[in-house]
Amino acid sequence: MTFIIYHGAFAVFPDLQPQAGIVSFNTPPVFGIQNRDPESRPVKSIRGLINSLIGDKVWLNTKGASSSGKKSFSMELTERRNSALEAASQSLFDESSTRSEDASVLLVLLSFFSPCEKIPLELFTRGSTPRKRWTIEGEVELVDATKVGLASWLIDILADGQRLTRAFRELCQLAAVLKYPDETYHLNEDMSARVHRSLAPDALPFWRQQALIVAYRAIPWKYIEFPEPVVKSFLPHLHHVAEAFHDCFDELPTATRTDFMLTLIEAFRFPDMAWKYFAIGQAELAAGRLKDTHLRLCIGQTKAVLGRLSGNMDEATESLQDFITNDPAAAVNKRISCEVGVAIIQRSLNSIQVADLSTAQKLLEDWNPLGDEPSPLEEILSFRKHSLLGRVKRLQGNFDESLKLLETAHEVSQKPSQLVFDEDLRDLTCDLADALRELNEPITGEGYLRTEIMRRTERPDPLTGKSLLELALSEALFAQERYEEAEKICVDIESRVSLLKYERLRVYVILAKLSHIRSDFEVALSRWSEAMQALQEFSLVDGQVQTIISASMADVLDAQGHNWLTRESPRRASLNELAKPEGVPHWIAGFRQWADYLQSRGRHDL
Known part of the structure; x- marks a missing residue:
């Protein structure tokens, strides 16, 4: 075994949504152990396990340190391992049995993750292997986990898939960990508590920090790493370890603290709103008294996004004032x-x-x-x-x-590159198809949409969030008079839970147009009423959109022989009151052509 202190410069850079920028820091020493033997070996005793972990050769880069300081650090290291491995034995009630060092170490680390959630194997491999970060020149580099304080002997275990799997298998055989069919694992709350009670109090901060580093480093940064669907299952564990650490952020080395903060800001992009509030709150806590305007700016930009999402435009604006x-x-x-x-x-x-x-x-x-x-x-x-x-x-x-x-x-976005644009392709494709719809080129728009839908659904792990794409496709099909295909898509979308309010509005509009054009006026009136009600959830909508919906409702009433209702001044006033002067004139693609259709039917109130 060789013990090394690493020195050097560490650069960490935030991504682009909702933040950007570059900053470099000098790291304090980060400690690690490099294991020369890649295989896990059973040991008969705690002392043997400690010796196999630490060995008899310890080298310290202690230039300028006193001999007493060297001795103190070596003793602290030994005591930390001793406490952790003793805790594993006490928790498993099998001090005399043979157990690999990897399984013992993994058990202690697992105890600091959420006992209420399944733990994917990928959490540990991603958290311990090199991650992509931005350099000061805006380039991409791989940064080793030791640079932010993850012990190298832990990396040896976690980054080796076969070795990690063997350790998990051993813990399952000992009934310490439960394995699920989807290759995830679970350590129950009772076992976690037993491990923590058995650990020496002064060892808790070390293990808590190691768990924090593994959990946050598993989160991919936008545009430079692909966000696999499994990443969402990491978030409860990041929440758990961050919450457990939130009063100790000052203890983190500057490089670790900065990387953690920026990764929390990166993780902000994942649902839901409760998670977003937590992520930005923890980032602010981690910032603490750090005098770094760049990090403050990153937090400010993220709060601007939060303000828009929550409808608090004052916060969205004020967050960027500095x-x-x-x-x-x-x-x-x-x-x-x-x-x-x-x-x-x-x-x-x-x-x-x-x-x-x-x-x-x-x-x-x-x-x-x-x-x-x-x-x-x-x-x-x-x-x-x-x-x-x-x-x-x-x-x-x-x-x-x-x-x-x-x-x-x-x-x-389609060029071969080290950059990953996958997270933006849904919205970009919808915008592209809607622009083509406005230019009366729906067939070309359909091609873009079907290509993106196919890309998302034919992956081994299909991506979610296709409703917006399918609604744009439904509009493109409507423009081609392929009404049955458009209706089938919309009916399927309407049945889905947790639709965005814009998705719900657009599905009502398309279904209303389909019923209207087929002269199914009773259904059309109901659909237009639903669309008008959904429209009221948006604070600033162009008057033209509301006028077109009002005119559509009036056209239906006229077709049903109720034209006296729309001509009667109180009723006409109530429809016209809905049209406001402010807003975005071409918000919903296809409304311009629908207005032309209404005018062709003799509507002159548009």
Whole structure:
């Protein structure tokens, strides 16, 4: 066994949604043990297990340290292992039995994860293997877990799939751990409590920190790592270990603390709202008294997203107040330039939320990467700029410009690259198909949509969240007069639980149009009423959208012979009151063509 202290610079960089930027730190020493023997060996006693873990050769990079300090550290290390391994024996009630060192160590580590949730094997392999992070120049690098304090002897166990599986199998044979058919495991609360009671009090912080590092490092960063569906099962464990550690963040080395905070901000993008509040709250706690404006900016940008999602636009705006867009460093520094870019994206999204499309457009058009050869980080910002600006142009009615911008973004996403755009492809494809719908090219839009739907569903682990894509597809089919296909999709979507309010609105609109065009006026009136009710959940909606729905309801009533209802002034006033002057003129794709259809039927109140 060889004991090593690692020194060096550690750079960690946040991703783009909902934050961006780059910062580097000098790490304090991080300790680890490198195991020369890859095989787990049964041991007959606690002393033998300690000796096999630590060995008789200990080398310390202790330049400038006193001899008493060296001795103290060596004793502390021995006591820590001694306590942990003794705890494993006491918890299993089998001190005299043969048990591998790997199984003992794994049992202690497992006890710090949530006893209420199943534990996927991937949590440990991802948490202990190198993870992708941003460099100061906006490039991508692999960062070893030792750089943030994960003990190298733990890495030897957790990062080796066969070795880890053997350790889990052994714990299952000892009835310490339960294995499920889906290759997940469970350590019950009673066993966790027994392990903790058996550990020496001064060993608890070490193991708590190791569990925290493993749990947070398992979370992928957007655009540089693919978010496998299994990642969502990591979140309860990250919640558990972070909550257990929240009053000890000051004890973490700066590099670990920073990487943890930025990963929490990355994890913010996963559902649901309760998790989002927890993630940003823990990130703020971890920030504590750290004097780093970059990290504060990352938190601010995330809070802006939270404000929009919760409908609190004051918070969304105030969270970005401290950002200075005219920082002279942005002219020469790619890190600052990318920070500017992400803040601009957040501000433009705030503007879209309040229907200020001209401000959103100007903000986006003012940002560009530095130089002719953008870094990968700048490539992501450019991709997001084109995607969002393409959406703004469509909402404004500039459909040709919108299509060019969206096609540019789509081409970037399809090029072979180290960057991963999968999490943005659903919304980008919907925007692209909607722009093509407005340009009366629904067949081309259908092609984009079916390709993306197929990509998501034919994976070994199909991606969720296809309702938006299928609604855009249903609209494209409606435009081609393929009504039965469109209806079948919408009926299926309507039956799903937990639809987004925009998804529910759009499914009502398409079903209403289908009934209306078939002259099934009773059903059409019911559907238009549902659409109007759903529309009231949106604070700023263009008056044109509400006017078209009102006109559709009036057209149905006229067709049923109730035209006196729409001509009568109180009834007509109640319909017209729903039309407000503010909002986004081309919010729902296909409404422009539907208005033309109503006018062809003699409606002159649009």
